[in-house]
Amino acid sequence: MSRDEMNVVEELKKKRKAVILAHSYQPPEIQDIADFVGDSLELSRKAAETPAEVIIFCGVRFMAETAHILAPEKTVILPEPDAGCPLADCIDVESLRGMQALHPDALTVLYVNSPAAAKAESYTCCTSANAVKVVESVPSREVIFAPDRNLGLFVSGRTTKKIHIWEGSCRCHDGVNPDELATAREKWPGARLLVHPETPPEAWNLADAVLGTGGMIRYVESSDADMFLIGTEEGMVYRLRTLFPDRRFLSVGSIRCEDMKKTTPEKVLRSLRTLEPAVTLDPVIREKAFRAVSRMTEVSS
Ligand code: 13P
Numbered sequence: 001m002s003r004d005e006m007n008v009v010e011e012l013k014k015k016r017k018a019v020i021l022a023h024s025y026q027p028p029e030i031q032d033i034a035d036f037v038g039d040s041l042e043l044s045r046k047a048a049e050t051p052a053e054v055i056i057f058c059g060v061r062f063m064a065e066t067a068h069i070l071a072p073e074k075t076v077i078l079p080e081p082d083a084g085c086p087l088a089d090c091i092d093v094e095s096l097r098g099m100q101a102l103h104p105d106a107l108t109v110l111y112v113n114s115p116a117a118a119k120a121e122s123y124t125c126c127t128s129a130n131a132v133k134v135v136e137s138v139p140s141r142e143v144i145f146a147p148d149r150n151l152g153l154f155v156s157g158r159t160t161k162k163i164h165i166w167e168g169s170c171r172c173h174d175g176v177n178p179d180e181l182a183t184a185r186e187k188w189p190g191a192r193l194l195v196h197p198e199t200p201p202e203a204w205n206l207a208d209a210v211l212g213t214g215g216m217i218r219y220v221e222s223s224d225a226d227m228f229l230i231g232t233e234e235g236m237v238y239r240l241r242t243l244f245p246d247r248r249f250l251s252v253g254s255i256r257c258e259d260m261k262k263t264t265p266e267k268v269l270r271s272l273r274t275l276e277p278a279v280t281l282d283p284v285i286r287e288k289a290f291r292a293v294s295r296m297t298e299v300s301s
Contacts, residue, residue: 001029001265009033009265012272018054020268021046023063024213025235025260030058033265037239039214040066040112041127041300044293047071056271057279058263062088065116068279069289070297079267081277083259087113087198090168091147096121099144103164106142109135110292113170114147116281120288124295128197128212132158137299150174154197154210173198176231176253181206184229184252193252194219195231203231203253213239220244233257 001009013020013035021043022034031037036046040063047055047067054075057064062085064078091110096118100108110122111131119125126134128151135143135155145152146166150173156163176199185193185206194216195207204210209219213236220228220240227248230237234251241249271277281289 001033005265005269006033009269009272012269016054016272016275017052018056018272019046019050019052020056020058021067022058022263023060023235023260024239025233025257026058026263027235027261028238029265030263030268031235031238031242033268034058039127039129039212041129041212042214043067044070044112044127045297047074047076048297050074054275056268058268059083060085060088060257060259061279062113062115064279065281066112066293068281069116069119069286069293072286072290075275076279077271077275078277078279079271080262080264083262085113085170085259087111087148087168087170088115091115091118091166093117093121096144096146099146099164099166103142103144105140106144106162106164107138107140108144108146109138110146111148111151112293112296116289117285118146119292120285122292124299125292126296129214130296130300131155131197134296134299135159135161135163148198150200151197153201154204170198170257172233172255172257174200176200176203176255178202178206180253181229181231184250188227188229188250190225191227191229191248191250192219192223192225193229193231195253196233196255199231199253199255207231216240217243220247231255233260235260 147168152165
């Protein structure tokens with residue numbers, strides 16, 4: 001983005017009382033113009049707390065919906081309306097109700113990577129940063145965990161609760177090739193390998209740590225290693241290089257989310273000018289989804 005365009009963005013942000021929030025998977029040029037870059041949990045917190053009246057949400061639809069659920073009085077804009085999440089799309093209300101009917105003693109913990117209508121049918125939500133804590137907090141011995149199978153398995157190994165896992169996955173993370181990770185480990189024996197819990201268990205077994213994107217930042221902060229192999233969406237490497245310019249980061253496993261790359265500085269600029277496209281939800285669904293999302297934020301605050 002040229003200096004002139006950057007100036008226009010700054011002017012419009014002031015005029016609109018707007019803030020630009022971006023997920024760590026966003027392209028470098030979007031991370032560079034954002035006021036705040038973070039993981040899904042941090043972004044939902046920011047959306048709820050910001051005094052701004054307009055939130056330009058650079059991420060994918062479920063993230064912008066979560067911001068709208070938590071901050072309905074603010075205008076939440078998703079600059080690219082087609083930025084979706086195939087994982088979120090793999091769950092629908094009818095099938096979720098079907099699973100709930102099969103397990104009447106279980107409460108549902110829904111990963112935020114899900115549509116608002118499914119959140120409205122759930123007891124609470126979680127992100128990769130707080131999934132174990134949230135499951136532990138639920139007042140039932142049995143839990144339905146949806147829609148990410150790998151994160152569900154990850155949680156199952158860290159709780160004594162009985163977890164009924166939905167059969168869904170992020171095709172980018174789930175498609176990671178463990179042989180590629182093993183080769184990278186051999187090539188850089190001194191480097192630490194960090195993988196996201198949406199990757200399959202074969203990847204976790206090779207890793208030094210299994211963490212959400214915010215957890216990866218905290219891991220690097222407290223580690224004395226100087227090289228890290230990053231097994232999550234490749235945008236995270238730019239985020240880490242920006243935060244820790246003295247360390248080395250390499251993206252491994254070829255994990256790239258095309259939906260995350262749909263946001264461009266031009267679309268952000270257009271959104272600031274037009275305040276479109278705004279995220280809206282049926283108020284009844286929003287209200288019910290709010291209960292589930294706020295149970296999550298209370299537990300992880
Ligand atoms: P984080 O919650 O770790 O930021 O992950 C978001 C996500 O969508 C992973 O695919």
